[in-house]
Amino acid sequence: MFSTVAVNGEVRRWEDLRLSDFSQGFFFGAGFFTTFRIEAGAPWFLARHLARLRSSLAAFPNAVRPPPAEWLDEAAVRETLRRCLHADAALGPGFRGVGKLSASDGRVLLTFRAHAPETERLHSEGRALDDWEPGAYRGGEPTLNHKGLAYFRQYACMERLCLLGNESGEVCELPTANVFFQLDGALITPPLSAPCLPGIVREVLLEVGRVGTRPIMERAVPFARLADVSACLFTNSAMLATGVPRLLGRPLPESLALASEVRALVGSAAARER
Template structure:
């Protein structure tokens, strides 16, 4: 994390933040976060991120102390972002990297980090998902539909090439994104009840409705169907769409073309919504 942050719109230094201002979030995970891509100072899909954040806060109004409504508007976040970038020479107005919003304890914290050193290489190579974890996810678990700061279950599997499955033998998501499978006559992504996060890029691709001439649909994908999968894409708000060239031991040569088409769709939507 870089040194300049904003708390409820006020530009601060990271080292000056006080633990007692974030006690519920830190000790109990009573908060939510959003991670978004910044390109030359412009946040991608900011309104969608804020809508999801506000929906999570509303669903947990009895246990998470939400920030004031006025700091959760797109205009307020854009202004806080602008002021942070101008105040820190290591960022600058044309900063390209990652922004993170954390809401809890009555505060909205905005922070920044650079893209990972291997970001561009990963976009080209994709990511292999060869490990299945099917002990932790349970169908219709409502907690997994919100991006809570209680993120250990997912964080523990970062870099391990994990796919989460549920007790019914269905594939759900990856630790760092939603999954889309080229299987049968469609590009299918698991339904939210699987469960999985209502991802921002997931919503864009479902709205588009087609990739490479095939419909994009919500549809249950079972572990037993992996032999029929011809391509797979992992989506998240930083990488947008990553090819999965191997899924649970199966080589998927169609994944790279599918990921390129998905990224093109996402970037066109972002251009229109900017």
């Protein structure tokens, strides 16, 4: 992570922050965050990320003290981002990487990190998904529709990158990504009630509505149907779309080409919204 950060629009240094200013979020995980891709200094889908963050804060008004509304305004966040990039030569106005907005304790904290070093390799080679936990979630659990600072459940599974499912034997998501399956002539992702996070790339793809001739839709995906899947990918705002060349031990050679096609769709959508 880079040393330059911002708190409620004020450019600061990470090492100068006080833990007491973020105690609600640090000690209780009472807050929310969102991570967004930055290319050539421009944030992707920032308005969508901020809308989701504001929605999460509004859903738990008595549990999380939100920052002043003006610091979650898109124009204000863009200006703060611009000032951070210009203030730090290690970032610079052409920065490529990931921004993170964390909201708790009446503050919004903006931090930065570089793209993961394995990004290009994962885009070209994909990532196998060979682990699963079919009863990890409860169907309809509302907190899992929000990206909370209490992230240990997902963090503990991050290295394994297992398919997380509910008590009904249906797929929900990955620890840090939404998942899509090519099944029955469509590209299908589990519904929010599964539950899963309303990921920004997921939202964009559902709005686009199709990839090639295949419609993109929400639908429950039982683990028992994974044997019928012909391709698979997972999405998040940092990596966009990663193909799954092997799913629970079964090769899926179409996945890498499908993920490449999806990344192009997301890139085009980002260009329209900038």
